[in-house]
Structures are given as structure tokens and as C-alpha cells.
Amino acid sequence: MNATLARQRRATTVDVRRLLAAPTADLAAHEQAHGPLPTPRDLVSLLRDAGLRGHGGAAFPAWRKLAAVTPTGNAVAVANGAEGEPASAKDRLLLRSAPHLVLDGLTVVGAAVGATRGVVYVPAELAPIVSRAVGERGGRDRFALTVVEATDTFVSGEETAVVSRLNGGPAVPQDKFTRIVESGVDGRPTVLNNVETLAHIALIARHGAGWFRAAGTEEDPGTFLATVSGAVRSARVHEQEYGTTLGELLDLAGGISAPVQALLVGGYHGAWVPMPAAIDVAVTRRDLSPYGAAPGAGVVVALPAEACGLAATAQVLDYLADQTARQCGPCQFGLPRLAETFRLLATLPRATGARQARATPRLVEEVQRLAALIDRRGACRHPDGTVRLLRSALSAFRHDVTGHLSGVCLAGAR
Amino acid sequence: MSSPMVSTEQTSTAPSPGRGIASVTPATGTGATDSATVALHIDWTRCDGRGLCAELLPELLDRDDWGFPRARDGSRDVAVPRTLRRHASDAVAACPVLALRLSQ
Numbered sequence: 001m002n003a004t005l006a007r008q009r010r011a012t013t014v015d016v017r018r019l020l021a022a023p024t025a026d027l028a029a030h031e032q033a034h035g036p037l038p039t040p041r042d043l044v045s046l047l048r049d050a051g052l053r054g055h056g057g058a059a060f061p062a063w064r065k066l067a068a069v070t071p072t073g074n075a076v077a078v079a080n081g082a083e084g085e086p087a088s089a090k091d092r093l094l095l096r097s098a099p100h101l102v103l104d105g106l107t108v109v110g111a112a113v114g115a116t117r118g119v120v121y122v123p124a125e126l127a128p129i130v131s132r133a134v135g136e137r138g139g140r141d142r143f144a145l146t147v148v149e150a151t152d153t154f155v156s157g158e159e160t161a162v163v164s165r166l167n168g169g170p171a172v173p174q175d176k177f178t179r180i181v182e183s184g185v186d187g188r189p190t191v192l193n194n195v196e197t198l199a200h201i202a203l204i205a206r207h208g209a210g211w212f213r214a215a216g217t218e219e220d221p222g223t224f225l226a227t228v229s230g231a232v233r234s235a236r237v238h239e240q241e242y243g244t245t246l247g248e249l250l251d252l253a254g255g256i257s258a259p260v261q262a263l264l265v266g267g268y269h270g271a272w273v274p275m276p277a278a279i280d281v282a283v284t285r286r287d288l289s290p291y292g293a294a295p296g297a298g299v300v301v302a303l304p305a306e307a308c309g310l311a312a313t314a315q316v317l318d319y320l321a322d323q324t325a326r327q328c329g330p331c332q333f334g335l336p337r338l339a340e341t342f343r344l345l346a347t348l349p350r351a352t353g354a355r356q357a358r359a360t361p362r363l364v365e366e367v368q369r370l371a372a373l374i375d376r377r378g379a380c381r382h383p384d385g386t387v388r389l390l391r392s393a394l395s396a397f398r399h400d401v402t403g404h405l406s407g408v409c410l411a412g413a414r
Numbered sequence: 415m416s417s418p419m420v421s422t423e424q425t426s427t428a429p430s431p432g433r434g435i436a437s438v439t440p441a442t443g444t445g446a447t448d449s450a451t452v453a454l455h456i457d458w459t460r461c462d463g464r465g466l467c468a469e470l471l472p473e474l475l476d477r478d479d480w481g482f483p484r485a486r487d488g489s490r491d492v493a494v495p496r497t498l499r500r501h502a503s504d505a506v507a508a509c510p511v512l513a514l515r516l517s518q
Binding site: 173174175177327328329330331333334337372373375376377378379 | 455457458459460461462463478479480481482484488489490515517
């Protein structure tokens with residue numbers, strides 16, 4: 001479908017209801033809404049035709065991950081619902097509203113890779129809900145499903161962290177010299193997918209690639225769950241087609257509740273997209289890339305004009321520095337130093353005397369030097385994502401940077 | 415050139431340390447053919463910045479503010495030219511925490 005036409009046709013923006021089509025979360029409602037679950041003969045080809053990418057953040061092609069699984073006949077299929085991203089609520093909502101769609105997807109993926117074990121990895125508060133759904137299915141699935149509680153940390157859903165946790169270790173990322181599709185849980189080939197990705201797979205298995213592509217754009221087909229929060233009237237999760245604009249997502253959230261200066265797109269590892277330009281930016285990989293952003297896990301946070309973008313970024317950087325797993329040197333030592341140095345910049349207008357004199361010279365250059373020192377130097381992408389956010393802040397809030405360097409904060413002055 | 419801290423007698427086909435995955439997985443093997451590109455992989459979860467690798471491979475690595483090895487070209491896995499393969503193997507063998515591996 002032509003994305004521009006698709007966008008024009010949506011005169012009034014309403015939620016699409018694919019993933020959230022069932023009125024209640026129980027098995028009967030699920031079956032009535034979605035019908036029986038077929039087992040596709042060639043899931044890899046089906047997903048390649050559909051063009052589905054992962055909805056956990058990295059947007060890796062779903063078919064390619066499946067095709068990479070070593071065919072040993074004893075693989076482990078994992079549904080990842082950890083959702084450690086503080087600004088995201090969509091995986092929790094999906095698990096609460098449509099757990100059977102996720103379990104269907106896990107079953108289909110497991111069948112395709114010859115899995116003999118399935119694991120659903122979810123926040124502790126959702127374990128009872130998901131366990132009840134597993135119980136409702138009465139062992140209809142071709143392998144046993146177990147529910148494992150995730151720890152409540154930012155990196156607990158990183159794929160090697162999940163595998164470590166399922167192997168009885170801490171939920172912290174591991175080195176990736178050996179890929180989990182070769183050797184993961186119990187040393188068995190492991191295929192791990194975000195829960196929303198699995199729900200899409202459950203629908204593609206039923207309705208086909210053409211149906212899936214009827215929504216979204218050529219390059220980013222289908223729908224996605226978006227968590228819209230910040231300075232909006234009604235913060236919640238929405239399902240929309242890729243190609244919808246950021247402005248339409250704000251409309252879905254009841255509109256902005258105060259003047260907004262920028263949107264954080266993609267979460268704490270995402271990027272700032274300045275307003276008002278953001279309103280017309282389509283949620284696709286191509287349209288967001290000039291801002292260093294990506295649809296990622298569908299996170300949009302509206303930053304009010306009265307706030308300081310540098311202070312808001314400093315707060316997120318403090319959080320991300322605190323969430324380092326303290327395993328990899330450049331991340332363990334670099335992120336706190338980066339956050340601390342960036343905070344000097346964010347608080348410069350309030351600094352006085354000796355501290356200001358010490359902080360001012362070459363502060364931005366030092367922040368950039370530290371960012372380059374940290375980028376791509378860890379077992380996982382936590383340092384990379386943190387640096388991405390920082391760099392986007394220096395770009396989106398460049399006038400604030402100039403202001404701060406001369407002792408003036410522009411918050412609320414726009 | 416690098417300082418002769420460890421013997422350079424060993425051949426470049428020495429197996430990588432660790433779980434021995436390389437022997438069963440062609441994609442991650444260390445038996446480099448002359449035409450293949452070899453990359454030095456740093457396991458950051460193991461590395462504690464002793465710095466021997468940067469001494470043995472100063473052409474490819476320097477050290478950051480905290481002493482951890484840093485690829486001079488900024489790459490994630492460091493491409494090793496043929497002329498430096500012997501030194502790269504030495505670095506792998508010399509790492510006291512087994513944080514280095516060579517991959518194709």
C-alpha cells in the first residue's frame with residue numbers, strides 16, 4: 001500500500017485493532033476473535049514476505065533470526081516481555097490484554113525451529129496472569145511452556161541477559177562471541193523474540209504476509225504498539241500503522257497538555273526529535289533516521305517547553321549510568337563520568353564561582369570525547385544507546401547548550 | 415614494534431581460549447586462511463584492563479582513560495592485518511583473564 005495515501009485516508013486518527021482485537025484476555029475470547037492457529041509450513045519465508053522486524057527495539061528482521069537457529073531438534077523458544085525501558089508500557093499491556101496471542105506466536109516459532117521447550121520471561125507482577133493463560137491452554141502446545149520472572153532492571157531484557165537468567169545466573173548481558181542461536185539456554189540453540197513480535201507472528205500465521213502488509217509502509221509494514229507519555233492529556237498505549245506521524249500519535253493521546261519542545265522517540269536509548277517539525281515526521285526507520293532516531297519499541301515522550309532539555313537528558317543519563325551492569329570497563333566507569341560531566345553542562349546556569357570557572361572551558365568537547373570513548377565498547381548496546389541519546393541532545397538542544405555556556409537557561413523562554 | 419613480552423614461537427593457528435566453540439562453528443573458527451579477514455574480539459565482561467594486549471599490538475590498540483584497550487580505528491571487533499597476526503595471537507595467549515579471541 002502507498003504509505004502517503006494510507007496516511008491521507010486516516011482523516012480522524014483512531015487505534016488500529018489487530019493485536020488488541022479480543023475484548024478480554026481469556027482463551028475463549030481469544031479464539032473467537034482470532035480463530036484457530038495454523039502451523040505455517042515455511043515460517044521463515046512467510047516472515048520474510050511479511051517483512052516483520054523485531055519490536056523489542058533493535059528491529060532485526062524476524063525471519064533472519066529464525067533462519068540462524070542451529071537445527072539440532074532441541075531448541076529453546078523464549079518470549080521476552082521484560083520491558084526494562086521505563087518509558088514503555090506496551091509489552092505489559094499486551095501480556096495483560098492478549099497473552100494467548102503471544103503464546104500462539106511462541107508456539108509457531110517453536111514449531112519452526114524444532115523447539116522442545118518454551119519460556120515466557122515477564123515482569124514478576126505479570127507472572128500470575130501469564131501462568132493462568134498457560135494453564136488455560138491445557139498443554140495444547142507441542143512443548144512445555146514455563147513462566148520465568150524477569151528482574152526489574154534496564155538491561156534485564158537484553159537477549160544474553162535473558163539467557164543468563166534462564167541458565168540460573170544474574171540477568172546481565174553476556175559476551176556475544178558465541179551467538180545464542182547456536183548455544184543459549186542450557187547450551188541449546190535459543191530463539192528469543194519480544195512478546196509483541198510474537199503476537200504479530202501469531203497473526204501472520206493466520207492471515208498471511210499480504211494481510212500483514214495491508215497496514216504500514218513498504219519498508220516498515222504492519223502495525224506497532226506505541227507508548228505515548230509526558231506532556232499529553234492521556235498517556236497510554238496505542239496500536240498504529242507504521243507511517244503514522246508523531247503528531248497523530250500525540251492526537252491519539254488526547255493531544256498535548258502544555259506547549260511541547262521536543263519528543264523523545266525510541267525510549268532512553270532513543271533520540272530527541274524537536275518540535276514543531278516532529279509533528280509531521282512519520283514513524284518509519286527512514287523518516288526518523290535524520291534525527292538519529294528509530295521507531296524502536298514505540299516509545300514517545302513529550303517534553304514540555306517549560307522544562308530544560310539538557311536537565312531532562314541529564315536525568316535520563318543518570319538513570320542509565322546507574323543501570324550499567326558493572327561488567328564492562330568502558331560502561332562501568334565511562335557512563336558515570338559521562339553523566340556527571342553532562343550534568344555540569346545541564347546545571348551551568350546555576351553554578352557559581354570556582355565550579356563554573358572549572359567547568360566551562362571545553363565542557364562540550366569533553367562530553368563528546370567521553371561519548372566517543374564509550375560508544376560500541378561493551379558486551380551489549382547499553383553504552384551505544386546511552387551515547388545515542390546524549391548526541392541527539394547536543395543536537396536537538398544546541399541553543400540550550402550555547403545558552404548554558406553563557407550562563408543562561410532557555411527553559412520556558414521559547 | 416611490540417615489546418617481546420611473550421614468546422612469538424607459537425603459530426597463528428593456536429586455539430582460542432574458552433569453551434572451544436571455535437572447533438565446531440566455522441563462522442567463529444580461528445584457523446585463519448591467508449585470504450580471510452581475522453578480527454580481534456574483546457570480551458568486555460572479562461577484560462579488566464591489564465593492558466598487555468595494547469603493549470603487544472600498539473598498531474591496533476591504545477588504552478582509554480581507565481586503562482581498557484581501545485581500537486584505534488574505533489571498530490567493535492578489530493580487523494587484524496596479515497602482518498600482525500602473530501602479534502595478535504600472542505596478545506590472545508598473553509591475556510591473563512582470557513578476554514581476547516580471534517575470529518574470521
